[in-house]
Amino acid sequence: MATKRTVEVELSTTGIGADGRPQRVPLVAGGDGGVALQAPPGIEPDLEGEHMLINIGPQHPATHGVLRLVLELDGETVVRCIPHIGYLHCGFEKIGEYRQYNQIIPWTDRDDYLNCVGNNIAFAMGAEKLFGIEITPRCTVLRVIGMELSRIISHLVWMGTTCIDIGAYTPFLWSFQERENVYNLFEGWVGARLTTSASRVGGMAADIPDGWLDGLKAFVRSFPKTLDECDRVVTKNGIWVGRTVGIGVMSPEEALNYGLSGPMLRASGVDYDVRKDFPYLDYETYDFEVPVGVHGDVYDRYLVRMEEMRQSVRIVEQAIARLPDGPVNVDDPRVILPPKHKATSEMESMIHHFKNVMEGPRPAPGEAYVAVEAPKGEKGYYMVSDGSAKPVRWRIRPPSFVNLSAIPKMVEGHLLSDVIAINASIDIVMGEIDR
Amino acid sequence: MTAFTVVTAGSAPGLPVPATPKQVPHRGGEANPSAEALRAKFGGAILRVEVVWGETNVIVAMDRALEIIRWLHDDPSQSYEYLSDVTAVEFRDSTLPIEVIWHLRSIKHRRFLRLKGMIATGQPLAAPSVYDIYKGADWLERECYDMFGIVFEGHPDLRRILLWEQYAEGFPLRKDFPLRGRFSRAEQLRQALAANPEARYSMEELSVADAYAELPQDMRARIKGGESTGE
Numbered sequence A: 001m002a003t004k005r006t007v008e009v010e011l012s013t014t015g016i017g018a019d020g021r022p023q024r025v026p027l028v029a030g031g032d033g034g035v036a037l038q039a040p041p042g043i044e045p046d047l048e049g050e051h052m053l054i055n056i057g058p059q060h061p062a063t064h065g066v067l068r069l070v071l072e073l074d075g076e077t078v079v080r081c082i083p084h085i086g087y088l089h090c091g092f093e094k095i096g097e098y099r100q101y102n103q104i105i106p107w108t109d110r111d112d113y114l115n116c117v118g119n120n121i122a123f124a125m126g127a128e129k130l131f132g133i134e135i136t137p138r139c140t141v142l143r144v145i146g147m148e149l150s151r152i153i154s155h156l157v158w159m160g161t162t163c164i165d166i167g168a169y170t171p172f173l174w175s176f177q178e179r180e181n182v183y184n185l186f187e188g189w190v191g192a193r194l195t196t197s198a199s200r201v202g203g204m205a206a207d208i209p210d211g212w213l214d215g216l217k218a219f220v221r222s223f224p225k226t227l228d229e230c231d232r233v234v235t236k237n238g239i240w241v242g243r244t245v246g247i248g249v250m251s252p253e254e255a256l257n258y259g260l261s262g263p264m265l266r267a268s269g270v271d272y273d274v275r276k277d278f279p280y281l282d283y284e285t286y287d288f289e290v291p292v293g294v295h296g297d298v299y300d301r302y303l304v305r306m307e308e309m310r311q312s313v314r315i316v317e318q319a320i321a322r323l324p325d326g327p328v329n330v331d332d333p334r335v336i337l338p339p340k341h342k343a344t345s346e347m348e349s350m351i352h353h354f355k356n357v358m359e360g361p362r363p364a365p366g367e368a369y370v371a372v373e374a375p376k377g378e379k380g381y382y383m384v385s386d387g388s389a390k391p392v393r394w395r396i397r398p399p400s401f402v403n404l405s406a407i408p409k410m411v412e413g414h415l416l417s418d419v420i421a422i423n424a425s426i427d428i429v430m431g432e433i434d435r
Numbered sequence B: 001m002t003a004f005t006v007v008t009a010g011s012a013p014g015l016p017v018p019a020t021p022k023q024v025p026h027r028g029g030e031a032n033p034s035a036e037a038l039r040a041k042f043g044g045a046i047l048r049v050e051v052v053w054g055e056t057n058v059i060v061a062m063d064r065a066l067e068i069i070r071w072l073h074d075d076p077s078q079s080y081e082y083l084s085d086v087t088a089v090e091f092r093d094s095t096l097p098i099e100v101i102w103h104l105r106s107i108k109h110r111r112f113l114r115l116k117g118m119i120a121t122g123q124p125l126a127a128p129s130v131y132d133i134y135k136g137a138d139w140l141e142r143e144c145y146d147m148f149g150i151v152f153e154g155h156p157d158l159r160r161i162l163l164w165e166q167y168a169e170g171f172p173l174r175k176d177f178p179l180r181g182r183f184s185r186a187e188q189l190r191q192a193l194a195a196n197p198e199a200r201y202s203m204e205e206l207s208v209a210d211a212y213a214e215l216p217q218d219m220r221a222r223i224k225g226g227e228s229t230g231e
Helices: A092-096 A101-111 A116-131 A137-166 A170-190 A212-234 A238-244 A252-257 A263-267 A298-322 A347-358 A399-404 A407-411 A416-426 A430-434 B033-045 B062-074 B137-148 B185-194 B197-201 B217-224
Strands: A012-016 A022-026 A051-056 A068-074 A077-084 A366-374 A377-385 A393-397 B046-052 B055-060 B082-089 B098-106 B111-119 B126-128 B151-153
Touching: A068 A416, A077 A407, A077 A416, A092 A101, A092 A393, A101 A116, A101 A430, A116 A137, A116 A366, A116 A377, A137 A170, A137 A212, A137 A238, A137 A298, A137 A366, A137 A416, A170 A212, A212 A298, A238 A298, A238 A416, A252 A263, A263 A298, A263 A377, A298 A416, A366 B046, A366 B055, A366 B082, A377 A399, A377 B082, A377 B098, A393 B082, A399 A416, A399 A430, A399 B137, A407 A416, B033 B046, B033 B055, B033 B062, B033 B111, B055 B062, B062 B098, B062 B111, B062 B126, B082 B137, B111 B126, B137 B151
Parallel strands: B055 B111, B126 B151
Antiparallel strands: A012 A022, A051 A068, A068 A077, A366 A377, A377 A393, B046 B055, B082 B098, B098 B111
């Protein structure tokens, strides 16, 4: 089936639209001095209608992990996209059925490894729901700080890697430098940088050390400056705008129907944020705004994430101001270990410690689904207890898994180079997708 | 930024400002109003309603689950426009039924509902697919099939997703599946070494229309010569 096609050459530059938004402005051929937009008919190549298959990944840096995309191309246009996943699958949910609740927390580090503290806290919230535990006020505020810091570092990695995919290197260095500052804070708090295991059922692994808040305040002061620098370099950059505006558009109805969540959904104009609509950790008492895009393209997803980082800084500032004194862990012997000095000197405390560690706390039979607004979207932990110390079922609702499932829809009809931009805009983490 | 609109908590008209739930009881408490509406509409198809840790479970007859979910999605008084999750639960007690679970959200009404369909012991593992209603169910149902072997009837492309298509050990999240897998380490290694890695890149397997004629000559010759694609 040989088809004849014209070669369309669109030459464009960057301008500002009526709504103040950067956009591509086509260079129109006008008069004698204009630019020829179409090749003359005589030299139009006679292309055969052959489709080509190409394979991206699983070992390709632009796939952000071990994602494999098989693309059917017509010229340079994507006709069909078949994603293949599962290269990192290691059965987290199965392993969770053989672990006590506190022993699962290290596994939550490894599902979305850019949002470790957020995952730890979300899992602990689910387990606390099963145990019927109300955490202390200090712990609530500390968890908000942890959640928002992990949102910031996740978005920073997203911004850095996406800039590299699209051809800018400098924002990558800037964002990774700021990310380093947050990792230093995490190291000071719980002793680990990437795989933090920061939470416990009923509290946190540790209270923040003396002087830690000063470091956090310094970060909160310096970080918006870096963000502004990235903003100046990227937001109205001609190449960036040309590569992202109008690419991978999802309408609000489609975005909802495909189950997108997080910045992907909000860039399409749906104002769903778990923190606002189904609040947890007293998020309803913080003053922050949720950015909602209009066009649903890669550019709006970028804008939404940039603004989310600014709002996260606002939340952290408020959390610092209201951080109360008091214990971090609840006073509940079912889940909390006795102090170490007592466990080594008193018989009862030692037995308590031993039973808690070896047998593990047992929640009442029941089930709980806890969803939090993770950087990638609605992250849910669903756990079912039959009254034993280990869950019958531990389910991770992975936002990037569901977001990625819409990629065939988003890349269809776009150029091969746009696939890279669209894939980057989803902000996937393969550890979470494959689990 | 002019491109943004601002959302404030509780701005939806007629709805209370949402707040972090506190002092949630284990059993009982206020049920999601949709449960009562479902009872009124579907009667006998709603087998049981329970509230566990503040979340409403509605146990429905499996053969009417699709109809119920479609109504929840379409009816403006419910408008569950968002499918959070599709999953399943098998209990350690093998006499208990396997539960297929749909987590639905109504963003408009700020409601969360858990629907459950039961598959009794010995019954075929089947559930209706909600792909026609929610496109987001595509991969979620494939994963559930991959892990539990539950066949979602009506799904257009139900095949393994996280495990490879030739995976022969069964369905890992079933309780009769041992943690380390059915095959010994030696057998798993043998199979991995014997697998033809080219097969994962075979174009035949992708079933792309007209692609066979466009394969390179040597690849066509190999497929014609009977080289398997990894089956």
